[in-house]
Amino acid sequence: MEPVKEWATDFDVLDPGYVKDPFPIWADLRSRCPIAHTDRRGSTWLPTRYEDVNAIAHDIEHFSSRDVGVIPFKPPEGAELDGGDDPLTYGLPPISADPPLHTWTRRLILPWFSHRRVAGYVPMTRSICRALLDRFASTGHADAAVDYAQQIPVRVIAHILGVPEEMSDTFTGWVRDVLEFAENPERRSDTSDAFIEFFINQLVLRKKEPGEDLISSLLQAEVDGSPIDDSVILGIVVLLLVAGVDTTWSSIGAALWHLGGHPEDQRLLVERPEIMPSAIEELLRAYSPVTMAREVAQDIEFAGCPMRAGDKVLLTFAAANRDPEAFVEPDTVDLTREHNRHIAFGAGIHRCAGSNLARMELQVALEEWLKVIPEFRITDPDQVKWAGGQVRGPRVLPVEF
């Protein structure tokens, strides 16, 4: 791809400078062209104001979730394009669905991530974090992204799905291929096949021997008196792994990146642990990892922009959450911020179904880290590597303590 010359008319979300530090670019766009556009990867709009992102997230009539991918999928060259026997007939509901499919699939999974249910996952999450810390706490250094942040959510979601925790590295690789390396069609395509085959086998196993896990419960569930189509269940299960791994890992990593560069905030959390809940919301606001796309369902002029059916709109929640019209001093990370109506988990009917889980994991991960490593610093800021696109977070984060 050509380097970006003009962000307002030809932005690129995979531009290395944008991936590393998008905040000044959003601030510039907000002040002169708050909804940017590009024709790279198809006609795509990028709103940067809170009000616009929030309004589009709520307008499900004009903005469909049928394709929420930030980077469009291009099949590998020479691949057959019959599509007739795609096992994911229904996509990845509820995230990639509009009502009515969205409504009933979402109701199936919400109880697994309810406030009450998530409280029950705390002891398991703590023991995962402690075991990871035991591996490196005495060495004086670690990669906070690879050795810690990356390892936590995949283990938690594996536990909830009832799939082997030992496969964590495999799952992580699959999710990265699908989201982070989405521009590499071979990698994405091969991985999707492996991913789907694994879960098809899991469905077969669970039908024979049901367990207490989420997959088994979906196989036993009935909607309007009928069992659920296997391809819907497959879509839900693949979604839970894809959505539950990169996102939370990125949040934990970004929070540790922030703390590593701000010793005063490390001290604040150690000395005043009661502020942890507001600190979590502030870290979620300031480093919101997720961008979700919408597809324009019918031509609409939105805030003066002539959006055409089929265009994409990127809901970059991090940009909304840095809007000075919605937040006082948005670029200051204030762990005691009291007024924080952030939309890191989106807004409207597609509010992240796993938000309670993600928030809990972030809190437990930071609490356990600070118990063992109350003071640490980033070894060399030049070695830190960020990934971006659909999910933004640090992928390499060497720290010493």
Added chain:
Amino acid sequence: MRIRVDPDKCEGHARCIALAADLFDVDDYGLSSVKVDVVPSHLEHAARLAVANCPEYAIEIVEE
């Protein structure tokens, strides 16, 4: 002070219950509801925070 949650606006962010667990209940699908008739005076600040942090503007003070 009396407060209410608009069930048509609530999308289950659960910010209210995190800020004021003594004022709100949340069901298995994320829908919040107010569990007190009158907000005790020592929880009025917490109630205002819940109003100010709800991403869906679903909570309102109906009587000061």
